[in-house]
Amino acid sequence: MKLPLWRRRQDAELDEELASHLRMAIADRIARGESPEAASQAARREMGNLPLIKEVTRDTWGWTTVEQILQDIRYACRRLRKSPGFSLVAITTLALGIGANTAMFSVINAVLLRPLPFPHSERLVAVTETDLRSATSIRSTSVSWPNFFDWRSRTHGVESLSAYRDADFTLTSGTRSLHLDGAVVSSEFFSTLGVQPVLGRGFRLEEERAGADVAVISDQLWRSEFDADPAVVGRDMRLNGRRFSVVGVMPPRFRFPVSVPAPLLWVTLAYDARTESPDDEPITKQRGAHFLRVIGRLRPETSLASVQSELDVIAAAIARDYPGDQARRGVRLRPQLETLVGDRRQPLLILFAAVGCVLLIACANLANLLLARGAGRHRELSVRAALGASRRRVVSQLLTESVVLSAAGTACGLALARWWLAALVRLSPVTLRGLDEASIDGAVLAFTVLVAAGSAVAFGMIPALQAARSNLAAGLQASMRASAGRSQQRIRAGLVIAETAIGVTLLVAAGLLLRNFNHLLHTSPGFDPQNVVTARFRLPDARYSYLKQVAFYDDLLPDIAKIPGIQAVAATAPLPLSGSRYSLSVELVGSTTPAADKPSASFGMVSPGYFHAMHVPFLRGRDFSLADNDGAPRVAVVNDSFARTFFAGQDPIGQRIRPGLSTTEKETPWREIVGVVADIKHGALTESDQPAFFVPYAQGLISPLYLIVRTAGEPAGQGVAEDIRRTLARKDPELALYDVKTLDAYLATSVASERFETLLLAMFAGLGLTLTAVGLYGVVAYGVAQRTREFGIRLALGARSGEVLGMVVRRGLALAGIGLAVGVVMAAFVARLLATALHGIDPLDPVTFGAVASVLLVVAMVASYVPARRATRVDPMLALRHE
């Protein structure tokens, strides 16, 4: 037998003790004059059978606590092996529950709990401006360069403050053009994050001035474009038609801003400070141009609240100094992590709660299984008690069995969790921060062990205490049947009702989200997304003045339209449902509202034929034409909501509006409304219709346009993209086409989060329902097994099998019915929590509740019918003999 470590040491000591005894005996004999050989022989004879002495001595050592536990574990394993059916069901149930919980917690851990990958990331804060015009909701808005400069110079509670924005660049090397995502940042960007370049240096303050064309590149760009040249610092690269010199290379895993795709290079705000003509006011001087995000690093000794109040004072001063742009604007500080997770936090927590419910159901099932088993082994426990096992010993032995089950379930669950997690990451919308790095790490393992131990106690305690409380001595009486006491039956019924109720709640929640998602999928975005390819390219400002850009688009669109198989071509910015939307304040004729209180509306710049290409119906008036150019009177098209909101009861055609948008004009121009189109969704399918207006790009081009190419039929794929790429290259070989995606793909991405959450909750609910069904089946089947004798007698006395069937099914349905009733009440409360996530679906949606009730009753019917059939097939003679 292999002894545990501490036993081996004790054994070695005993060996030595007996050896020393022998040595002393021999020495004494030699001292008395015997020869060494004779002394040795005599002493050994006197000592006796050494192995036997050792064995008898070892017997006195008794069992230590640890050995008792080991013994219990061995015993538990043996018992579980003996009933493979039970073990399989129990371990599978647990593995499903624990596996799902582990996977979900890995996601929570990666997204919500893990700190950002920067030193002392807990001190990083996001600073935004706030729009205080609406009293009910304070909306965070982007920051303008002048405001950032003021904050930066006046705030003391932060170590550093840095502004940044996403930007994209066209890198030209030789004849090749490459589109790169990057960021424009203020000089202290890298030091604020606490990460320095591995090669070269970060930015200097003087490099913020226009003309300082320097860039820091990512590890990826360093390898792909510079062949990992260790002497890259000082080398040039051609970006957007200008030379930039590389000053630094960031470490491989550095990624900020957290955007998709990851930024490949960073340039200073000199990029924004530059103007094409000396008369232009650079955007770094426009206080009303809000498009930046700001990150700050708190000093170790300052708190969020103290810096917030410091910034409040600064913001109030700015608002006083610039009433036109800054009135009613405030500032808000939030932990950076919170900002990155944003509104995905609550759905994740809801999913986490849901998966916890699945585990509760699994535990209830196991408790029931163990109770049934406990009743069956009453005799065995009684014998053990009679042989001297203390009550504590019996309880601890039963609990050990639960722990062993739980450990086996956890082991399988962890294997399952790896698989689940991979699936979760694959299914999830990529915009969840940190999710792509989700893994089963130490924290997750600790959580899993905790959950497993908790489950073992949860499902093991009731059966163990039940077994210990019952009169163990009575179990020895020969007439004692394996019968459950009244209280035990109540517990079992209670468990089934509880798990049914939880299952119903899960089902209702999943049902509501499914209905909601279905509603979303059937919500029309207001345009026809099928067979449309979109793509972008950037015209470098260095070579393309405003008018040249307009002319380029004017020229390009008809050429693309000549590609065979293309039905319509148009251009727009922003692209609906692409994630970005532009808003502008609008002044109406005759309105006396002060500038700061002007209403705002969504806006887009479009090409002539855009509405036609998108299949957006015209309600009144006309579309733009190429004649609406920079030299022509300024015009606009508004949507239906705009017309109804601002021109209720009037004809909007011919009315004039003044949005805060100008390009080549000396002052912001008034625009005449020439047409009205139907509403389309700009930000999300879930949004309500909002006022929007459109201008021809020739009269308001402020950002690169998306090409909209509608093809005659599917597939609107890469073939078309290649044709567009060739057409573009013919016009200007330095341009890079990027973001080639179908409009359908944008639509799918816009509901990706909802799809992910709905799918997950539906999976959890399905798992919950399955486990509930198994639990119900188990209880009914056990009830039937116990009443075999009774059914036998009933059948023998002439009961029809239908009556027996009815009895059993009725009991199953009664349990499910009570669970359903409780569950519906619980679900009504939970639905209220979900209300914010539901669009167009009532939280108490009768269809969902009705469907869940019927599904549950059908499942309960099946789960009861199967064992009930068995009850009717009882052979009366066998049943009476059965004992």
Add this chain to the structure above:
Amino acid sequence: MLKRAHYQNRIELLQGTLDLLILQALQWGPQHGYGISQALRNHSADILQVDTGSLYPALHRLERQRWIRAEWKMSERNQRARVYQLTAAGRKQLLAERSRWEQISAAIAMILERPKESRT
């Protein structure tokens, strides 16, 4: 197996008494197993020869009951030996066993010394 039963019988026969004797021997001072067996033998004028197969199980049992405690020391002949000594609990136990032994031996003596004719 037979042999093992033989040893166990011996232990059971001697159990109470052997414990008392060991405790008493340790009362005279810390001692190793061999020393205890020699002491018992010498002080009983060679009448009591404690079997090794009984002595060590008894020592380990007493140790487990915390009446004696053991530690490795160098013996008088400079050899490592496991030396036992009485604990406070052991001293108390010795007193208790002693008085029990005295009662029993007195009782046995009374029975053995009862004159024959008194039997009816």
